[in-house]
Amino acid sequence: MISLIGFLTIITIVTLLITKKVNPIVGLVIIPLAGALLLGTGIDDLATYFNDGIDSVMSVVIMFIFAILFFGIMQDAGLFDPIINKMVEISRGNVVAVAVSTIIIAIVAGLDGSGASTFLITIPALLPLYKRLNMSPYLLMLLVVLSIGVMNLLPWAGPIGRAASVLNMDPVALWQPLIPLQLIEIVLLLFIGVFFGIREKRRIAKIYGFPSVQAEAAATVEGAVEENVDKDELKRPKLLWLNIILTLAVIGTLMSGALPSGFVFMIGLAIALPVNYRHVDKQLERIKAHAPNALMMAGIILAAGSFLGILEGTGMLDEMAASLIYILPGAILPYLHLIIGFFGVPFDLILSTDAYYFALVPIVEQIVTNYGVPSTTIIYALVVGNIIGTMVSPFAPALWLGLGLAKLEMGGHLRYSFFWVWGFSILLLIVAWVMGIISL
Template sequence: MLSIIGFLTIAVIVALLISGRITPIMGLAVVPVIGALAAGFNPVEIGAFFNDGIASVISVVIMFIFAILFFGIMQDSGLFDPLINKMVTLSKGNVTAVAVATVIIGAVAHLDGSGASTFLITIPALLPLYLKLKMNPYLLLLLIGLSASIMNMVPWAGPIGRAGAVLGVDASELWRPLIPVQISALLLLIVLAVFLGMLEKRRIARLTEAEQAKLEAAAAAEVDAGSDDTKESLKRPKLLFVNLLLALTVIGILVWGVIPSGLVFMLGLSIALPLNYPQVDLQMERIKAHAPNALMMAAIILAAGSFLGIMNGSGMLDSLAQDLVYILPAFVVPYLHVIMGVFGVPFDLVLSTDAYYFALLPVVEQIVTAHGIDSITAAYTMIIGNIIGTFVSPFSPALWLALGLAGLEMGKHIRYSFFWVWGFSLVLMFVAFLLGVI
C-alpha cells in the first residue's frame, strides 16, 4: 500500500507539472502531504519529515540566492560585454566563425546560470548578423541552447542544485568532478559548430535568387532596438578589471572547496554591490531587480526539500524502489540509471526539469544503489544524459522567451535541433565514461 501511495503521489506531481496547471512549488508542497496523510501519518510526524527535508536543502537554497544575485550584478556592470562584442566583431562575414563565436558567447552569457538573461543577451546581439549572412536562425538557437546547457552544469544554474538536494550533497561538491566533462563538452561543441557552419555555408550557396531576396528583406526588417539608457547607466567599464578579478576569485574559491559555496557568494555579493554601486538606494534596486529569479529558484528547492523529506521519512520512496525491483526484469535493474540517461533528452519532451530531478531521479537512485551502484554515479549518468536537452524542452520558460525574441516556432525548433541535441548528449555520456565520471 505504501508503494502504491508513493507511486500515485509521484505520478500526480509529474502529471500536474506536465500539464502546467500549477506551479512546481504547489505540487511539491501539497501533494506529498496528502499522500502522507493517506498513508496514515499524523501531522506531527509529517512536520518532522518536513523539517528533515528542509534541513537537507538549506545550504543549496543559500547558495542559489546569493549566486544569482552575484552574477546578476556582474552582468549589470558589463563584465561580459567586451568579450561578447569582440566575438561578434571578429566573426562577421564568416559563417563558420559566426557559428563558433555563438558557442563561446553563449557559454560566457550563461555564467549566471539564467537561461532568460542568456537569451536576452545573445539573441538580440547575434540575430541581425545571422539574418545578414542568410544563416538559419534555428542554428543560432541550437548552438546557444547547447552551449547554455553545458554551462548549466555549474552548481548555481539549477539541475545540479536539484540533484544535490535529492542526494543531500552540496551542489559545489557535485559539480567539481563535472568540470572536465564541461570542458570536453565545450570543445566538442566547437567542433560541432565548425561542422554545422560548413553545412550552413553549403546551404546558403544553394539558395535561389528568390530565397536570397526573401532573407535579405527579413534582415532589413530586423529593427535595431537601440541602447537601453537604464542598462547603459549600470555599466562600469572602468571597473572591468576589478570585477573580472573578483569573479575569478569567487569561482576559484568555489572550485577549491574550502569555504561553503553559500558563504563564497555571500561575500562576493557583499564586495560587488558597494564596489559597483556605492549608493545604498541603487544597491537595493539591483537586489530587487534580480530577486525574483533568486527567490523563485530558492522557493522551488525548499518545496523540493519538503517533498523529499516527506517521501523519505514516510518510507514511500524506499518501498516504491523495493517493489519496482520485483516488477522490472532482473537484467535491467542494475543499468536503470544508464537507460534513463540514454533517454534523458527524449524525457525533456514529456517531463519538466523539476519532474525529472524531483520525481524520477530519487526512485532510480533508490533502485540502483540497492544493486551496488554508487548514488553519485547514478546521478551523474542521469544528469549528463538529460541536461543537454534543457533548451529543446517545451517545459523551459526561457526557451519560449528565446523563440519570441527570434520570431521562431517551437515545433520547427524541436524538428531542427532534437536529433543533434540527443546525439550530442549520447557522445557526452561516452566521454564522461572515458573520463571515469560515470
C-alpha cells in the same frame, strides 16, 4: 499500500507539472502532504519529515539566492559586454566564425546559470547578423541551446542544484568531478560550431550563391550593442578588470572547495555591490531587480526539500523502489541509470526539469544503489544524459522566451534541433564513461 500511494503521489505531481495545472511549489508541497495524510501520518511526524527535508536542501537554497544575485550584479555592471561585442566584431561576414562566436558568446552569457538571460543576451545581438548572412535562425537557437546545456552543469544552475538536493550534497562538491567533462564539452562545442558553420555555408551557397562579406551589417549590429551599453547607467566599464578579478576569485574559491559555496557567493555579492554601486539605494534597487529569480528558485528547492523529506520519512521512496525491483526484469536494474540517462533528452519532451529531478531521479537512485552502484555515479549518468536537452523541453519557460526573441516556432525548433541535441547528449555519456565519471 505505501508504494501505491507513493506512485500516485509521483504520477499526480508529474501530470500536474506537465499539464501546467499547478505551480511547482504548490505541487511539491500539497500532493506529498495529501499522500502522507492518507497514510495516517501524524502532525509530529509531518513536522519531523519537513524539518529533515528542509535541512537537506538549505545549503543549496543559500547558494542559489546569492549566486543569482551575484551574477545578476555582474551582468548589470557589464562584465560580459566587451567579450560579446568583440566576438560580434570578429565574426562579421564569416559564416563559420559567426557559428563559433555564437557558442562563445552563449557560454560567456551562461556563466550566471540562467537560460533566460543567455537568450536575452545572444538572440537580439546575433539575430540581425544571421538574417543578413542568410543563416538559419534555427541554427542560432540550436547553438545557444547546446551552450546552455553545457553551462547548466555549473553548480548554481538549476539541474545540478536539484540533483544535489536529491543526494543531500553541496552542489559544488557534486560539480567538481564534472569540471574536466565540462571543459571537454566546451571544446567539443567549438568543433560542433565549426561543423555547423561549414554545413550552413554550403547550404547558403547552394541556395543564394557564396555570400559576400557583410562587414557593414556586422558593424551595424556591433554599433547598436555598444550604443546600448554606453547609454545604460548601470554599466561600469571602468571597473571591468576589477569585476573580472572578483568573478575569477569567486569561481576559483568554489572550485577549491575551501569555503561553503553559499558563503563564497555571499562574500562575492557583499564586495560587488559597494564596488559597483556606492549608494545604498542603488544597491537595494539592484537586489530587488534580481530577487524574483532568486526567490523563485529558492522556493522551488525548499518545496522539493519538503517533498523529499515526506517521501523518505513515510517510507514511500523505499517502498516504490522495492516494488519496481519486483516488477522490472532483474537483469536491467543495475543499469537502470544508464538506460534512463541514454533516453534523458526524450524524457525532456514529457517531463519538466522539476518532474525529472524530483520524481524520476530519486526512484532510480534508490533502486540502483541496492546493487552497489555509488549514488554519485547514478546521478552523473542521469544528469549528463538529460542536461543538454533542457532547452528542447516545451516545459522550459526560458525556451519560449528564446523562441519569441528569434520569432521561431516550437515545432520547427524540435525538428531542427532535437536529434542533434540527443546525439550530443549520448556523445557526452560516452565521454563521461571513458573518463570514469560513470561506470557500467
